[in-house]
Amino acid sequence: MKLYTFFRSSAAFRVRIALNLKGLQYESVPKHFARNEHLAAEYMALNPQGLIPALAVDGVVLSQSLAIIEYLNDRHPVPPLLPADPLDRARVRSMALAIACEIHPLNNLRVLNYLRSELQQDDDGVGTWYRHWVREGFRGIEQQAREFSAAGRYCFGDAVSLADVYLVPQMFNARRFKTDLTPFPTLVGISTHLESLPAFAAARPEVQPDAQ
Numbered sequence: 001m002k003l004y005t006f007f008r009s010s011a012a013f014r015v016r017i018a019l020n021l022k023g024l025q026y027e028s029v030p031k032h033f034a035r036n037e038h039l040a041a042e043y044m045a046l047n048p049q050g051l052i053p054a055l056a057v058d059g060v061v062l063s064q065s066l067a068i069i070e071y072l073n074d075r076h077p078v079p080p081l082l083p084a085d086p087l088d089r090a091r092v093r094s095m096a097l098a099i100a101c102e103i104h105p106l107n108n109l110r111v112l113n114y115l116r117s118e119l120q121q122d123d124d125g126v127g128t129w130y131r132h133w134v135r136e137g138f139r140g141i142e143q144q145a146r147e148f149s150a151a152g153r154y155c156f157g158d159a160v161s162l163a164d165v166y167l168v169p170q171m172f173n174a175r176r177f178k179t180d181l182t183p184f185p186t187l188v189g190i191s192t193h194l195e196s197l198p199a200f201a202a203a204r205p206e207v208q209p210d211a212q
């Protein structure tokens with residue numbers, strides 16, 4: 001398997017965590033954002049969406065972290081990233097999707113670049129935008145984690161799930177943009193625990209081969 005990745009990409013971070021949790025070996029193929037390597041023709045031919053990550057697996061190239069992770073979970077069911085019960089699966093997906101669909105797309109690099117270049121926002125303006133959407137999203141997930149986490153170690157129940165795979169990279173990004181996380185003690189506690197697990201620790205941006 002080849003993972004098209006960038007050390008700081010939180011969507012690639014999710015896939016690295018999932019690959020590690022499943023104990024799967026892969027080769028990292030870095031695509032540097034500062035050099036627009038994710039928009040080069042060579043990469044666009046593999047992933048026409050022009051976003052990181054993509055995974056070359058089983059003779060095809062898959063894009064979108066959720067599609068990739070669900071495929072890995074289907075092909076390698078242990079440890080499961082979704083609970084067995086359909087209602088519980090929906091609850092886990094709800095937390096993961098709140099990050100994937102409500103927070104991350106508003107704070108993606110191209111959105112922040114647009115705010116800077118087209119809307120003439122400075123670092124303060126961009127940071128204010130970034131932190132606003134993290135707070136909005138985390139508020140709901142904090143409530144859900146309070147309700148569904150068994151012991152404050154995982155977002156749902158007492159086992160790792162898709163929601164955890166999505167939480168840790170978003171937390172990493174939130175800290176990078178100096179978001180005040182004190183209103184989200186449950187999420188901070190869960191993330192601190194998860195970051196201590198080897199599969200999550202090995203996926204951290206700063207330990208990737210392309211880290212700068």
Ligand SMILES: N[C@@H](CCC(=O)N[C@@H](CS)C(=O)NCC(=O)O)C(=O)O
Nearest residue numbers: 009010011051052064065108109110
């Ligand atoms: N929904 C996509 C998001 C992918 C995505 O936006 N990746 C970011 C990095 S985290 C990216 O490639 N950004 C490039 C850009 O904004 O130009 C997924 O989950 O894979």
